[in-house]
Amino acid sequence: MQTDSLSDRILKGERRALARAITLVESNRADHRAQASELLAQLAGSGRQALRIGLSGTPGVGKSTFIESFGMMLTGQGLRVAVLAVDPSSARSGGSILGDKTRMERLSREKNAFIRPSPSQSHLGGVARRTREAIALCEAAGYDVVLIETVGVGQSETVVSELSDLFLLLLAPAGGDELQGVKRGIMEMADIILINKADGDLKATATRTCADYAGALRLLRKRPQDPEGFPKAMTVSAVEEQGLEQAWHEMQFLTRWRRDNGIWEANRAAQARYWFDQEVRHALLARLDTPQAKAEMERLNAEVSAGRLNPARAAEKLLGTLS
Amino acid sequence: MQTDSLSDRILKGERRALARAITLVESNRADHRAQASELLAQLAGSGRQALRIGLSGTPGVGKSTFIESFGMMLTGQGLRVAVLAVDPSSARSGGSILGDKTRMERLSREKNAFIRPSPSQSHLGGVARRTREAIALCEAAGYDVVLIETVGVGQSETVVSELSDLFLLLLAPAGGDELQGVKRGIMEMADIILINKADGDLKATATRTCADYAGALRLLRKRPQDPEGFPKAMTVSAVEEQGLEQAWHEMQFLTRWRRDNGIWEANRAAQARYWFDQEVRHALLARLDTPQAKAEMERLNAEVSAGRLNPARAAEKLLGTLS
Numbered sequence: 001m002q003t004d005s006l007s008d009r010i011l012k013g014e015r016r017a018l019a020r021a022i023t024l025v026e027s028n029r030a031d032h033r034a035q036a037s038e039l040l041a042q043l044a045g046s047g048r049q050a051l052r053i054g055l056s057g058t059p060g061v062g063k064s065t066f067i068e069s070f071g072m073m074l075t076g077q078g079l080r081v082a083v084l085a086v087d088p089s090s091a092r093s094g095g096s097i098l099g100d101k102t103r104m105e106r107l108s109r110e111k112n113a114f115i116r117p118s119p120s121q122s123h124l125g126g127v128a129r130r131t132r133e134a135i136a137l138c139e140a141a142g143y144d145v146v147l148i149e150t151v152g153v154g155q156s157e158t159v160v161s162e163l164s165d166l167f168l169l170l171l172a173p174a175g176g177d178e179l180q181g182v183k184r185g186i187m188e189m190a191d192i193i194l195i196n197k198a199d200g201d202l203k204a205t206a207t208r209t210c211a212d213y214a215g216a217l218r219l220l221r222k223r224p225q226d227p228e229g230f231p232k233a234m235t236v237s238a239v240e241e242q243g244l245e246q247a248w249h250e251m252q253f254l255t256r257w258r259r260d261n262g263i264w265e266a267n268r269a270a271q272a273r274y275w276f277d278q279e280v281r282h283a284l285l286a287r288l289d290t291p292q293a294k295a296e297m298e299r300l301n302a303e304v305s306a307g308r309l310n311p312a313r314a315a316e317k318l319l320g321t322l323s
Numbered sequence: 324m325q326t327d328s329l330s331d332r333i334l335k336g337e338r339r340a341l342a343r344a345i346t347l348v349e350s351n352r353a354d355h356r357a358q359a360s361e362l363l364a365q366l367a368g369s370g371r372q373a374l375r376i377g378l379s380g381t382p383g384v385g386k387s388t389f390i391e392s393f394g395m396m397l398t399g400q401g402l403r404v405a406v407l408a409v410d411p412s413s414a415r416s417g418g419s420i421l422g423d424k425t426r427m428e429r430l431s432r433e434k435n436a437f438i439r440p441s442p443s444q445s446h447l448g449g450v451a452r453r454t455r456e457a458i459a460l461c462e463a464a465g466y467d468v469v470l471i472e473t474v475g476v477g478q479s480e481t482v483v484s485e486l487s488d489l490f491l492l493l494l495a496p497a498g499g500d501e502l503q504g505v506k507r508g509i510m511e512m513a514d515i516i517l518i519n520k521a522d523g524d525l526k527a528t529a530t531r532t533c534a535d536y537a538g539a540l541r542l543l544r545k546r547p548q549d550p551e552g553f554p555k556a557m558t559v560s561a562v563e564e565q566g567l568e569q570a571w572h573e574m575q576f577l578t579r580w581r582r583d584n585g586i587w588e589a590n591r592a593a594q595a596r597y598w599f600d601q602e603v604r605h606a607l608l609a610r611l612d613t614p615q616a617k618a619e620m621e622r623l624n625a626e627v628s629a630g631r632l633n634p635a636r637a638a639e640k641l642l643g644t645l646s
Contacts, residue, residue: 300599313360
């Protein structure tokens with residue numbers, strides 16, 4: 001494969017070339033990794049940047065419908081939209097979010113849209129690297145908006161928020177005692193909370209839920225990356241395509257404010273350092289990934305858990321066997 | 324120094340021996356570290372366990388007064404109480420929380436109480452290890468309750484919650500728009516939120532603040548480690564010594580429930596594994612702590628931040644220079 005011509009085709013915005021390049025960064029084969037690394041190095045100079053929007057929401061809140069409606073609105077404005085997914089659960093379940101493009105039938109036929117299902121494999125660290133590299137490819141291909149979708153599982157929101165310029169949390173209306181179960185710590189990442197399904201019978205409930213979250217957000221400390229009034233809770237209806245333009249308006253306002261205040265660039269630089277740091281740690285800790293080290297760690301763990309050995313001494317013993 | 328006799332004196336509950344042992348675990352000198360390690364190994368077999376209570380609250384909420392009143396109530400019931408502090412800020416500020424025992428005048432004169440100011444030094448990892456070892460020493464010395472105090476700075480709450488059986492968050496009453504500024508992510512750790520200063524003019528405000536937090540807690544997902552009705556928000560007045568017995572009653576109820584359901588022991592075992600894991604990571608990452616590695620990391624970081632090098636490739640390059 002000539003990565004040179006592949007990079008040219010990506011820079012021209014060819015979707016098939018982009019899809020092929022993403023397959024390359026997703027591969028575990030050493031020769032593919034080398035090619036991917038080369039390709040990314042070639043494309044690093046393009047200078048193109050997309051708005052990276054992270055989106056989280058548990059199954060059933062209407063995430064696919066939202067992405068379709070929101071994506072159609074953006075392409076209707078002449079913007080090019082890429083949709084990626086971070087789905088650490090697919091490794092176990094065998095399924096994958098976004099795996100079924102028929103759930104976004106209209107958007108998947110749009111020529112200015114690119115939808116990529118999550119790779120159904122691997123641990124979160126690997127998923128994060130692949131997604132990060134897929135984002136870089138989409139940016140080089142000239143996409144204006146990259147939507148990175150995830151589902152409320154474990155650490156995947158942290159990964160997505162470290163890959164995004166802004167982070168949306170999509171929730172369903174919940175009446176009275178029927179509580180939402182928003183994972184602790186996820187609310188803290190949200191720049192905008194969207195209460196979906198603000199239509200028909202659920203409209204009043206959605207408005208009430210929105211007020212509840214607005215109240216909860218006010219109880220949290222103001223973050224330096226937020227202008228007055230953010231984080232914000234809003235209602236939308238993906239089905240009736242209501243509130244999407246207002247939501248997009250708020251996202252643009254927030255982005256502009258962060259750009260004007262140097263926060264946007266500082267955040268990207270901090271994310272780059274974060275991922276570099278993560279990659280370094282990952283590579284170092286991989287040295288514990290031998291059968292010998294694992295067995296020793298298991299043995300020491302049992303001692304520590306039982307209170308017979310203190311953690312610091314156990315660590316000394318383990319490291320002594322390593323080098 | 325004969326650690327043998329020191330361990331005997333600790334097991335007898337001698338406060339001066341305990342203080343001396345804590346000084347030993349706080350020391351950075353290699354010979355002290357070795358003695359501390361030896362001492363901890365000797366005491367590991369004591370089988371004594373205290374209830375470890377983490378306590379966080381920003382300056383001004385009345386933490387010292389609360390600890391004094393609460394501690395006096397516990398010693399009044401014949402319990403032995405130790406108070407420790409995790410204060411990563413003291414390294415920079417030069418000050419230290421709990422440094423001024425006069426703020427707990429009555430408790431510091433109690434023969435069944437032991438108060439230890441935070442060591443004014445070092446990074447959070449070091450503070451965590453020293454605190455963990457100080458807790459082990461207090462337990463061996465037969466203390467029934469170990470209160471671990473921290474102030475809302477950075478990661479110190481995470482450290483304290485990983486050292487505690489239960490976690491209290493102390494807040495001041497806040498009226499209307501005058502919001503609390505509870506750090507995102509800290510509310511998630513709290514088992515009981517205590518609104519202090521529920522006395523005099525602030526009583527009504529405290530009750531309202533308590534209701535606000537109770538509402539916010541209900542919006543969060545139920546945790547497996549909680550019985551019905553937890554996490555819980557309550558009002559107390561440390562100055563008037565109101566609500567302290569009810570709070571203690573709830574702590575005991577929660578502890579009993581967790582013990583009966585195997586959660587208490589599972590949590591301790593998980594914490595031991597967590598700290599072992601942290602110690603191992605810490606020791607491995609210390610290999611990056613050479614002038615050479617730091618310079619190379621700095622150089623690569625700049626490349627990565629500027630978008631000229633992708634994080635995975637940068638990590639490969641760095642690790643290549645290490646081994």
